[in-house]
Amino acid sequence: MLVHKYVMNAISKIVASLISFISLMVMTRYVGDQYGIMMWGMSFVAVFNAVSDLGFHTANIKSVAEGRDQNACFSSYFVIKMILTAIMIAVSVISISISAMEGHVDRETLQVVLIFIAYFTVQNLQTVMTGMFDGRIESGKSSIVFMTEYVSRSIILIVLALMQVSVTVLSLAYLMGTLVSLAMTLLFFRRPKIRLVRPKYIREYAMFAAPLSVSMVLLSALNYLDKVLIGIYDGSLEVGYYAAALGVVWAFTSFGDSLNRIILPHLSKFDLYDKDSGAEEVIWRSEKYMAMLIFPLVAVLMVLGPELSVVLFGAGYSQAGVILSYHSVLIAAFVFTGILSQVLYAANKASLYGKAVVLFSAVTIVCYAVLIPDEILGIQMLNLGGVGAALSLSIGYVFLTVLIAYLIRSAVGIRIYKGFWKHLISLISTVAILSVFTSFIDVSGIWMLILTVLLCVGLYCGMIFVAGEISREDVRFVLDAINPKKIHDSLSEEMK
Numbered sequence: 001m002l003v004h005k006y007v008m009n010a011i012s013k014i015v016a017s018l019i020s021f022i023s024l025m026v027m028t029r030y031v032g033d034q035y036g037i038m039m040w041g042m043s044f045v046a047v048f049n050a051v052s053d054l055g056f057h058t059a060n061i062k063s064v065a066e067g068r069d070q071n072a073c074f075s076s077y078f079v080i081k082m083i084l085t086a087i088m089i090a091v092s093v094i095s096i097s098i099s100a101m102e103g104h105v106d107r108e109t110l111q112v113v114l115i116f117i118a119y120f121t122v123q124n125l126q127t128v129m130t131g132m133f134d135g136r137i138e139s140g141k142s143s144i145v146f147m148t149e150y151v152s153r154s155i156i157l158i159v160l161a162l163m164q165v166s167v168t169v170l171s172l173a174y175l176m177g178t179l180v181s182l183a184m185t186l187l188f189f190r191r192p193k194i195r196l197v198r199p200k201y202i203r204e205y206a207m208f209a210a211p212l213s214v215s216m217v218l219l220s221a222l223n224y225l226d227k228v229l230i231g232i233y234d235g236s237l238e239v240g241y242y243a244a245a246l247g248v249v250w251a252f253t254s255f256g257d258s259l260n261r262i263i264l265p266h267l268s269k270f271d272l273y274d275k276d277s278g279a280e281e282v283i284w285r286s287e288k289y290m291a292m293l294i295f296p297l298v299a300v301l302m303v304l305g306p307e308l309s310v311v312l313f314g315a316g317y318s319q320a321g322v323i324l325s326y327h328s329v330l331i332a333a334f335v336f337t338g339i340l341s342q343v344l345y346a347a348n349k350a351s352l353y354g355k356a357v358v359l360f361s362a363v364t365i366v367c368y369a370v371l372i373p374d375e376i377l378g379i380q381m382l383n384l385g386g387v388g389a390a391l392s393l394s395i396g397y398v399f400l401t402v403l404i405a406y407l408i409r410s411a412v413g414i415r416i417y418k419g420f421w422k423h424l425i426s427l428i429s430t431v432a433i434l435s436v437f438t439s440f441i442d443v444s445g446i447w448m449l450i451l452t453v454l455l456c457v458g459l460y461c462g463m464i465f466v467a468g469e470i471s472r473e474d475v476r477f478v479l480d481a482i483n484p485k486k487i488h489d490s491l492s493e494e495m496k
Contacts, residue, residue, distance in 0.1 A: 012143035016150035017251035021312065023154035024247050026161045027170075028240070028313040028320075034167035036240030040231040041112035041171065042119075043224035043239075048092045049120045050220030052084040055212025057131050058345055059205040064135025068201065070192070073135070076199035078128050080206075085124045092117050111168045119175045126182050129189045141188045148184045153177025211350045215357030222364055222396075226372070226389040233373045234385040242386035244313050245305075245324040252297050253334045267346035272412055279346075280414050286339055287417035288469070294332050295427040296460045300453050301328035303434045307443055319386070326390035332427075333397035340404040347412045356407060360400040367392030419469055426463035433459055 027035045060077040064070060096113045099105045105113075126145070133142040156173035209216075227246075231239045270279035301308070302325055309321025344353045371388025373381045382388060405416050434456050443452045464470055 012147040013251075013254040016147050017254065019151050019154040020247065020251060023157040023161070024244060025312055025314075026158050028244055028317045030161045030164055031167075031170060033236060033240070034165075034170050036231075036236035036238075036243065037109060037167045038112060038171050039227055039243040040236060040239050041109060041167075042116045042174070043227040043231075044096070044113055045088075045092050045116040045120055046224040047221050047228065048095065049088050049124075050217045050224075051091070052081065052088050052120070052124050053216050053220065054084065055209030055216050055350070056080050056084075056205055057127065058212065058350075059208040060131050061135040062208070062345060063201060063205070064132060065137070069197075070132065070136075070194055071197045072200050074128070074132055074194045075196050076201035076205055077131060078196065079199045080202060081124055081128050085121055088124075089117055089121060108166065108168055112171045115168070115171045115175055119178055122175070122178045122182055126178065126185050129185045132192070132194060133188070136192070145181050145185050145188070149177050149181030152180040208350065211354040213354075215354040215361075218357055218361040222361060222393075226368065226393065229368060229372050230386055230389055233383075238319075238385050241317060241320040242323055242389060244317055244320040245309070245327055245386070245390070248301070248308075248312070248324055249327045249331055252294065252301075252331045253338075267342060270346070272343065272347040272414065275413070283339070283343060283414060284417040287336065287420060288423075290335055290339065291332075291417075291420065291423040292464065292469075294335050295423055296430070296457045298328045298332050299427055299430045299434060299460060300456050301325065301331070302431055303438055303456075304443065304449065304452060307449055310444070311446055311449060323386040323390045326387055326394060329394040330390070330397050333394065333401045337397055337401045337404060340401065340408055343408050343412065343414060344404065347408075349407075349411050352407045352411060353404065356400060356403045359403065360396050363399050364392050364396030367395055419467075422467040422469055423464060426460055426467065429463060430456060430460045 056077060060073055063073050092113070096105065096110060100107075100110050130142045130145055133139070133145075153173050153176070156176055157170065160170050160173055227239050227243060230242050267279060267282065270277045270282075272279045305323075305325030305328065306318060306321030309324055310318050313320055341353050344350060368389065369376060369381065371382050371384045371392055374383035375381055384391070409415050434452070437455070438452070441448075441452075443449055461470070
């Protein structure tokens with residue numbers, strides 16, 4: 001069942017997020033400066049690694065889900081991915097070498113960048129195989145691989161941080177973690193007995209990915225350009241604050257990513273233009289339950305960001321909490337953008353998504369330029385640093401969500417979930433009540449935080465219950481989704 005696939009993926013994200021939080025808490029306390037440098041080096045390479053996708057991953061998942069020749073799908077994607085990875089390596093090495101020769105980066109930062117070039121190379125190879133798992137809707141396998149990398153990486157990071165090693169040694173944890181997960185991927189990949197053959201789908205993949213290529217590069221680059229710009233204008237410590245806040249944000253957005261991995265191959269089997277196909281019901285249910293899961297978290301982070309940051313990262317990283325509050329809107333917008341984009345892919349309207357992302361990128365880049373630096377070409381800007389970057393991404397993703405929802409209704413005929421406005425009003429009301437509550441009550445300290453979080457969740461759930469958005473059917477659905485036996489049966493079926 002689709003929901004059990006999602007729960008398996010979500011469980012892996014929860015475990016990965018928890019261990020990542022622990023490692024982040026240790027790093028911000030013991031290697032705060034090194035953490036900022038490491039995140040800058042990773043972001044530098046990641047900007048160039050944007051060329052390694054270009055929409056081909058989505059093309060592969062869709063083709064596998066549609067029942068194409070799996071050997072040819074794998075071979076086509078493998079050849080494409082390795083060519084794009086080679087381009088990433090070449091451009092990254094040339095760029096960092098020029099920067100080093102001109103004296104813009106020191107020897108230690110250069111070593112960090114080289115480590116992350118190796119890291120992304122291994123990651124790209126692994127993605128070719130996990131993409132086959134996702135296309136076959138074998139979420140258990142890809143979930144275990146994902147969890148293995150994060151757990152192994154986090155354990156290594158914790159040990160190295162406690163030893164207070166150099167940033168170069170600390171960065172090796174990422175490479176070692178992905179090598180461990182690659183070994184797990186190779187073990188699972190033996191079972192389907194997929195082999196390399198003539199890559200006959202390269203042309204078809206290219207035709208599907210062409211409208212997405214620019215948008216994929218822009219999205220990937222924007223997700224890392226913020227940290228690069230912050231490092232240039234505000235230094236590595238501000239990068240550390242921002243990356244710590246973003247670590248919390250991406251942990252929660254991963255719930256949406258889990259759904260995206262499953263819903264695309266599932267929707268690819270429907271005729272989305274047929275109102276009686278059942279596709280609209282799947283989409284609406286996904287939007288409804290994502291709102292129920294994500295909106296209380298958004299309310300908590302928006303109001304209690306600074307207090308949570310002190311508990312998670314220590315008093316020295318309190319600025320990360322301010323950034324986290326401004327980033328909270330990004331969580332909801334990112335999750336719903338992800339769901340809606342899968343609808344466009346499944347409806348063969350990828351070109352519309354590409355155009356939407358170009359507009360989103362323009363809006364976000366303008367916000368970056370105005371909000372992050374102190375000045376550009378002598379023109380005074382707002383100099384908000386990490387807060388400016390958080391505002392930029394939140395504004396950009398809200399714009400993208402609204403735009404894609406409009407495009408889907410116009411081109412495919414599917415509207416946003418009809419009860420979505422009730423969840424939105426409940427979120428706004430919860431934030432307002434929580435803000436008033438915290439203005440009178442000091443919520444510092446872990447126990448007061450826990451009580452306030454429970455109050456927030458209770459407020460939101462109570463409001464949507466009154467609005468008729470929680471029914472017995474919803475309760476039965478959730479209980480069935482988390483049924484351990486059914487989850488185990490689903491995983492066992494994948495491993496056969």
